[in-house]
Every structure is written in structure tokens, then in C-alpha cells.
Amino acid sequence: xxxxxxxxxxxxxxxxxxxxxxxxxxxxxxxxxxxxxxxxxxxxxxxxxxxxxxxxxxxxxxxxxxxxxxxxxxxxxxxxxxxxxxxxxxxxxxxxxxxxxxxxxxxxxxxxxxxxxxxxxxxxxxxxxxxxxxxxxxxxxxxxxxxxxxxxxxxxxxxxxxxxxxxxxxxxxxxxxxxxxxxxxxxxxxxxxxxxxxxxxxxxxxxxxxxxxxxxxxxxxxxxxxxxxxxxxxxxxxxxxxxxxxxxxxxxxxxxxxxxxxxxxxxxxxxxxxxxxxxx
Numbered sequence: 148x149x150x151x152x153x154x155x156x157x158x159x160x161x162x163x164x165x166x167x168x169x170x171x172x173x174x175x176x177x178x179x180x181x182x183x184x185x186x187x188x189x190x191x192x193x194x195x196x197x198x199x200x201x202x203x204x205x206x207x208x209x210x211x212x213x214x215x216x217x218x219x220x221x222x223x224x225x226x227x228x229x230x231x232x233x234x235x236x237x238x239x240x241x242x243x244x245x246x247x248x249x250x251x252x253x254x255x256x257x258x259x260x261x262x263x264x265x266x267x268x269x270x271x272x273x274x275x276x277x278x279x280x281x282x283x284x285x286x287x288x289x290x291x292x293x294x295x296x297x298x299x300x301x302x303x304x305x306x307x308x309x310x311x312x313x314x315x316x317x318x319x320x321x322x323x324x325x326x327x328x329x330x331x332x333x334x335x336x337x338x339x340x341x342x343x344x345x346x347x348x349x350x351x352x353x354x355x356x357x358x359x360x361x362x363x364x365x366x367x368x369x370x371x372x373x374x375x376x377x378x379x380x381x382x383x384x385x386x387x388x389x390x391x392x393x394x395x396x397x398x399x400x401x402x403x404x405x406x407x408x409x410x411x412x413x414x415x416x417x418x419x420x421x422x423x424x425x426x427x
Contacts, residue, residue, distance in 0.1 A: 300321060
């Protein structure tokens with residue numbers, strides 16, 4: 148009832164059908180074409196589905212690779228704090244130069260302050276610690292009272308010793324009071340010295356002003372010294388970071404390249420899936 152023949156070197160297939168009448172033959176031919184078209188569409192759909200499933204596995208893996216590459220790139224940018232190597236290099240060099248100038252100025256002020264401390268200490272013939280301790284002792288009211296009271300007691304003792312022996316009750320009392328006052332003075336001096344040698348217990352009238360100036364200058368000197376150290380720490384930190392920039396930039400470029408490749412593979416597979424569906 149049917150004759151099917153593909154045309155040579157073409158995609159055309161010729162169909163013919165026989166029947167008891169032209170209408171029957173035509174009906175048979177339509178049914179055959181319909182059955183053929185249905186089967187062909189089904190095969191195409193199955194083929195497209197098979198291709199899509201196969202590509203989908205690759206697509207899922209490519210998407211996972213892309214996410215990982217993106218995460219590595221983002222994490223490295225955050226950890227390295229790297230945006231533009233050239234810009235950051237210029238900024239770091241400028242910061243190092245500024246900090247170096249600041250340190251040189253602070254160092255000069257520190258040396259001047261140290262020289263003033265030495266000059267004042269030489270003038271007082273005391274170290275800063277000795278001078279401050281001596282001033283604190285001089286300004287101690289209890290110490291001043293004892294220092295004033297002791298000569299009075301000693302003078303009174305000398306008068307009585309001219310009249311009486313040391314066994315006399317009044318002489319004994321004055322000797323005991325004198326010894327107590329001397330011991331208290333020694334205790335105050337020892338407490339002020341705190342293990343130091345060279346406490347001056349007879350400072351002059353202008354010594355207090357000089358010692359206050361010495362204490363202030365020494366405090367400023369210490370602050371300047373600490374500031375110079377801190378500036379050097381910041382300079383060292385920037386210089387260390389500056390040395391790491393080329394390696395960090397190289398690593399950044401490598402991660403960026405890996406991300407670009409992963410993105411290209413992913414986008415290519417997405418296009419293949421869409422193409423497979425369209426071809427079907």
C-alpha cells in the first residue's frame with residue numbers, strides 16, 4: 148500500500164500510497180505522515196533531553212567551580228585589602244614619606260628635650276629621680292616640722308647637759324625625743340629615696356622651680372621618645388606591606404584569571420543547553 152523513497156543528496160522523503168479511491172489513498176498518506184511526524188518529534192525531544200541532562204551535569208559542576216573561584220577572589224581581596232596595586236603603592240610611599248618626616252621632627256625635639264634634662268640635672272647635681280624625690284621630701288610638711296623641731300630640741304639638750312648629767316630625767320627625755328626625731332627624719336629620707344642614692348635634703352630656694360622644670364621636661368622627653376617609636380612601628384608596617392604588594396598583585400591576577408575561565412565555561416554550557424533545546 149505504500150512506497151517510501153528518500154531523494155538523493157537531499158533531506159526530502161517522497162511518499163506514495165494506494166487505495167480503492169483517491170480519498171482512501173490520501174487518508175492513508177496523511178495518517179502515515181502524522182505517525183512519522185509524531186515519532187520524529189518524540190525522538191528529537193528524547194535526544195534533546197538526553198543532551199540537556201548530560202550538559203546539565205557539566206553545567207552544575209561549572210556553576211560550582213564559578214562560585215568557588217568567585218569566593219576565593221573575594222576573600223583574597225578582603226584579606227589583602229588590595230584594590231589597585233599602582234594606586235596603593237603611591238599612597239603607601241606618600242604615607243611612608245610623611246611618617247618619616249614626622250619621625251625626624253619628633254626625634255629632633257626628643258634630642259633637644261634630652262639635652263635640656265641633662266643640663267638641668269647637671270645644674271642640680273641630681274638625676275631626675277633624685278631631684279623629684281628630694282623635692283617631694285622638701286615639700287613634706289611632717290618632714291619640715293621635724294626638721295624645724297630637731298634643732299630646737301638639740302639646743303635645749305645642750306643647755307641642760309651643761310647643768311645636769313645624762314642621767315637626769317629632763318636630759319633623758321630630751322635625748323629620747325632627739326633620737327626619735329632623728330629616726331623619723333631618716334625614715335622619711337629612706338622612704339623618699341626608695342633605694343636611690345644621693346637624695347638632697349638641703350635644696351636651695353630656687354631648686355623647687357628647677358626640679359619642677361626638670362620633671363616636666365623629662366615627661367615631655369619620654370612622650371616624644373614613645374611617639375618616635377610608634378612612628379617607626381607604623382613606617383616598618385607600611386614598608387612590609389609595600390614589599391608584599393607585587394606578590395599580592397600576582398596572586399590577585401591569577402585568581403581573576405581563574406574566575407574568568409570558570410565564568411566563560413559556565414556561560415558556554417548555559418548557551419549549549421539553550422541551543423540543544425532550540426535545535427530540538
